[in-house]
Amino acid sequence: MIILQVNSPGTPVSLVLFFGTIGMLVLTIGLIVFIIFHQRKVIRYQMQLQHMEQEQQKVLLNASIRLQEEERQRIAADLHDDAGPLLATARLYLNENLVNLDKTTQLQSIYNAKQIIDDTIQLIRNISHSLMPPTLKNFGLESAVNDLFQKISGSGSMNASCRFHDYRERLHADQELIIFRVIQELVNNILKHSNASFIHLTQNLSGNKLYIRLHHDGRGITQADFDKLNKSSVNVGLGLKNIQSRLKLLHGRIYFEKDISQTYYKVTIEIPRLEEEPVAPQI
Amino acid sequence: MKVIFDYLSIYSDIIPAIIFVFMISKHKDKGLWVLFFFNFYSFLTNLLIINGWNNFIGLNIYFLYRLFTILGYSLVALFFYKNISSVLTKRLIIITYILLFLYATYDYIISPPKSFDSIPSSIEAIFIIISAILYLFEQIKKPRVLFIYTLDKFWVVASLLIYYTGTFFLFISAEAYFGDPDFGKNYILINNSFLLLKNIVFSIGLLLKDRSDKFSPGTYTGFESYLEKHF
Numbered sequence: 001m002i003i004l005q006v007n008s009p010g011t012p013v014s015l016v017l018f019f020g021t022i023g024m025l026v027l028t029i030g031l032i033v034f035i036i037f038h039q040r041k042v043i044r045y046q047m048q049l050q051h052m053e054q055e056q057q058k059v060l061l062n063a064s065i066r067l068q069e070e071e072r073q074r075i076a077a078d079l080h081d082d083a084g085p086l087l088a089t090a091r092l093y094l095n096e097n098l099v100n101l102d103k104t105t106q107l108q109s110i111y112n113a114k115q116i117i118d119d120t121i122q123l124i125r126n127i128s129h130s131l132m133p134p135t136l137k138n139f140g141l142e143s144a145v146n147d148l149f150q151k152i153s154g155s156g157s158m159n160a161s162c163r164f165h166d167y168r169e170r171l172h173a174d175q176e177l178i179i180f181r182v183i184q185e186l187v188n189n190i191l192k193h194s195n196a197s198f199i200h201l202t203q204n205l206s207g208n209k210l211y212i213r214l215h216h217d218g219r220g221i222t223q224a225d226f227d228k229l230n231k232s233s234v235n236v237g238l239g240l241k242n243i244q245s246r247l248k249l250l251h252g253r254i255y256f257e258k259d260i261s262q263t264y265y266k267v268t269i270e271i272p273r274l275e276e277e278p279v280a281p282q283i
Numbered sequence: 284m285k286v287i288f289d290y291l292s293i294y295s296d297i298i299p300a301i302i303f304v305f306m307i308s309k310h311k312d313k314g315l316w317v318l319f320f321f322n323f324y325s326f327l328t329n330l331l332i333i334n335g336w337n338n339f340i341g342l343n344i345y346f347l348y349r350l351f352t353i354l355g356y357s358l359v360a361l362f363f364y365k366n367i368s369s370v371l372t373k374r375l376i377i378i379t380y381i382l383l384f385l386y387a388t389y390d391y392i393i394s395p396p397k398s399f400d401s402i403p404s405s406i407e408a409i410f411i412i413i414s415a416i417l418y419l420f421e422q423i424k425k426p427r428v429l430f431i432y433t434l435d436k437f438w439v440v441a442s443l444l445i446y447y448t449g450t451f452f453l454f455i456s457a458e459a460y461f462g463d464p465d466f467g468k469n470y471i472l473i474n475n476s477f478l479l480l481k482n483i484v485f486s487i488g489l490l491l492k493d494r495s496d497k498f499s500p501g502t503y504t505g506f507e508s509y510l511e512k513h514f
Contacts, residue, residue: 017452017453017456017473021449021451021453025448035423035431039422040430042423
């Protein structure tokens with residue numbers, strides 16, 4: 001306003017000066033306002049993204065902790081319900097020896113106690129093997145997976161087969177353990193929920209990446225279902241969240257899809273072969 | 284009233300300098316020192332011209348303006364050089380500085396002794412506007428946790444941008460119309476208005492609290508790091 005008062009209306013230079021200056025000022029203020037709003041938008045977006053990532057990680061962490069607790073409860077239940085009564089019975093038989101002095105009865109009770117202790121040893125061995133399969137440690141992932149699939153096939157509930165195409169060099173023990181746990185979890189899910197008649201596992205190596213594919217003809221999930229279950233904060237899909245968190249440690253990925261023929265469900269695990277020393281998880 | 288306004292705008296140059304001195308502990312190591320000297324130098328130049336003290340030391344106002352173009356740009360360029368991290372932009376600032384210095388010297392030699400340095404001043408304004416835009420562009424690209432308007436340097440750069448865009452047309456037309464009394468009035472009014480605006484915005488920047496705007500990934504612990512730590 002003050003500029004308008006000073007400018008003499010007839011002078012062209014004043015007009016040029018006036019409009020030029022006003023134009024430049026408007027442009028500058030526009031630029032500053034744009035920068036402020038753009039940066040606000042970017043920061044809000046970053047914060048939202050960070051919040052979402054934190055939420056996702058919280059869900060994964062909860063799933064991991066819950067699964068650990070479930071595993072502990074299972075071991076505690078196995079020891080309490082199976083090993084506990086067996087050892088108590090063995091103790092009773094041995095106690096009888098102190099009361100009953102008849103030689104034949106004594107021998108019979110010692111024999112019974114021995115049988116029970118043998119059963120207990122077998123039970124504890126099974127628990128121990130389920131925690132850490134010795135085949136995996138001694139002979140590697142291929143043998144452990146073969147073993148697992150033979151056991152499933154042997155039970156008669158399902159036809160299970162596996163084929164490792166390119167596994168000449170063993171992965172690091174920690175990596176093998178994580179992959180084995182993921183396969184175990186997937187197979188367990190298929191056994192529990194899919195009602196499939198067969199499972200087939202194949203292993204391939206392509207470039208620097210290891211691929212493990214599982215096919216089955218039962219009810220399965222697709223990537224969209226997996227993402228949905230993975231993001232849910234409720235306690236559904238704990239096993240899948242656990243798979244996700246285990247694979248994160250190996251920088252691996254998992255894909256769920258339905259076969260083109262729409263007959264089979266396919267799960268693909270992609271793991272980069274790490275050159276450096278991997279993390280040492282105690283899972 | 285007009286005289287008060289003129290004096291107010293010229294003396295406003297000292298306000299950011301005073302705030303800077305009082306809040307020196309909050310603004311150390313941040314390259315704002317150079318702009319403190321820039322403001323102080325601008326204040327001295329205007330003080331000499333408005334009171335006619337330049338005649339006592341035997342310097343005409345045109346020479347003072349020309350000197351201000353080179354020295355003022357040296358300080359502003361140094362500020363941007365210290366605050367811009369892109370190597371390419373830093374090189375660009377050096378090149379523009381050399382170009383302006385050479386051209387301003389050449390213009391001084393070939394121009395009549397009592398003429399306004401319109402072209403060097405306009406080039407200076409263009410270089411400062413470009414540097415400010417490049418600086419702001421670099422700032423919005425950086426990952427931050429604080430809004431840009433909470434940072435002192437944003438306001439300082441905005442003040443330079445407002446002043447130099449506002450006076451750009453003034454400098455362009457100054458050489459041809461400097462003798463015209465109407466233009467003279469406009470020149471003083473527009474220049475002083477933007478000078479006052481610049482100093483107000485500059486002072487706002489200096490009054491802001493020193494806050495760390497670095498995006499620190501360390502505060503955000505990922506799931507992997509948790510697992511690596513605990514398992």
